[in-house]
Amino acid sequence: MSGLIITLYSTLGGIKSVTFTDVIQFFTFATILPVIVYYFFFGVDGITIVFSLAQHPNFNFSDIFTFSNDKIWKLISLSIYMVIPAFNPAIFQRIAMSKNLKQAQDSFYILSFIVFVLILVVGWLSVLLMFRENFTGDTNIIHSLFDITPPIYKGLLLIGIVAMVMSTIDSYINSSSVLITHDFINVFTKLKNELLTARIVSFLLGISGILLSLKDIGIFRLAVLTASFYMCIVTVPFIMAVLGYRTPYEKAVLAGMAGGFLVNSLWMLLDITIIDGVIPAMLVNWLVLVIMHKYYYSKEKINIVN
Numbered sequence: 035m036s037g038l039i040i041t042l043y044s045t046l047g048g049i050k051s052v053t054f055t056d057v058i059q060f061f062t063f064a065t066i067l068p069v070i071v072y073y074f075f076f077g078v079d080g081i082t083i084v085f086s087l088a089q090h091p092n093f094n095f096s097d098i099f100t101f102s103n104d105k106i107w108k109l110i111s112l113s114i115y116m117v118i119p120a121f122n123p124a125i126f127q128r129i130a131m132s133k134n135l136k137q138a139q140d141s142f143y144i145l146s147f148i149v150f151v152l153i154l155v156v157g158w159l160s161v162l163l164m165f166r167e168n169f170t171g172d173t174n175i176i177h178s179l180f181d182i183t184p185p186i187y188k189g190l191l192l193i194g195i196v197a198m199v200m201s202t203i204d205s206y207i208n209s210s211s212v213l214i215t216h217d218f219i220n221v222f223t224k225l226k227n228e229l230l231t232a233r234i235v236s237f238l239l240g241i242s243g244i245l246l247s248l249k250d251i252g253i254f255r256l257a258v259l260t261a262s263f264y265m266c267i268v269t270v271p272f273i274m275a276v277l278g279y280r281t282p283y284e285k286a287v288l289a290g291m292a293g294g295f296l297v298n299s300l301w302m303l304l305d306i307t308i309i310d311g312v313i314p315a316m317l318v319n320w321l322v323l324v325i326m327h328k329y330y331y332s333k334e335k336i337n338i339v340n
Contacts (some may be wrong), residue, residue, distance in 0.1 A: 036196060040240060042240075045237045049127075049208055052208045055201070056201045056205065058197075059198070063194040063195075063198045066193060067156070067194055070194070082181035106286055108309050110309070111141070115312055118273075119288060122264060123213055124202075128141070150326060169300040206243075208236065211232045212232060261312065262298050262312035270290060271287050271319075283327060285326065290321075290322040290326065293321075293322035294316060298311045298315035
């Protein structure tokens with residue numbers, strides 16, 4: 035039901051409805067989250083937890099950062115994945131909406147502080163959950179969280195989670211529909227009614243997202259899976275351009291994108307689980323881009339000499 039509601043208001047309302055609801059949703063989970071953390075902090079002896087973290091196996095650096103740990107390569111790849119800025123469509127759309135460069139910069143400064151605080155709050159909540167007596171780490175964290183939360187806090191928590199999910203989804207639906215309509219479909223055929231096409235694409239994306247969410251691979255793996263297709267194609271040339279490596283050969287960029295997409299797809303088909311495919315795919319994209327740039331550059335020099 036939530037997915038259908040998001041799909042409908044993103045399709046019919048466009049960027050206005052997305053921006054308006056995002057503001058409301060932000061204030062919703064930004065106020066509810068600290069309340070939940072406050073409850074859990076006083077539900078356990080929050081101060082002593084800080085001193086007992088060092089004894090917990092999940093926070094023991096000598097146990098985590100060792101090659102005898104089966105998950106070490108996956109942890110390394112995920113760490114690299116988290117560090118690389120994705121420049122996803124929703125963020126880029128917000129940059130494009132700015133009145134000028136200063137407003138975009140100010141937004142990023144403010145956002146960096148808010149996100150940092152929210153990450154600390156969520157991280158602290160997860161630590162507090164681990165030290166609850168009736169919390170079991172082998173079960174779904176959402177189920178465990180709801181089992182140990184009183185009815186009032188349970189309702190607030192549910193509102194906060196739905197608000198967080200909705201504020202992300204509607205931004206992606208709207209920005210993706212604009213990208214597909216204006217930068218893809220409109221290139222091959224001149225659209226008579228671009229707005230109507232964007233709304234149809236928006237609706238199809240929403241339904242596709244609902245179907246994809248039914249894939250039973252866990253929330254985190256599903257998030258990495260969906261992000262990998264964007265990052266292995268778009269993020270590499272985008273970051274290269276930002277850093278000043280701007281190739282004039284579009285075929286080199288397209289070849290790199292194709293290489294990244296191919297590696298990521300093969301990684302999924304072969305079901306390789308040692309590390310996620312996003313980092314190898316991005317590496318291949320970068321290598322192909324650089325090699326093809328050198329190839330076209332040398333070919334152009336030879337033609338000039340001849």
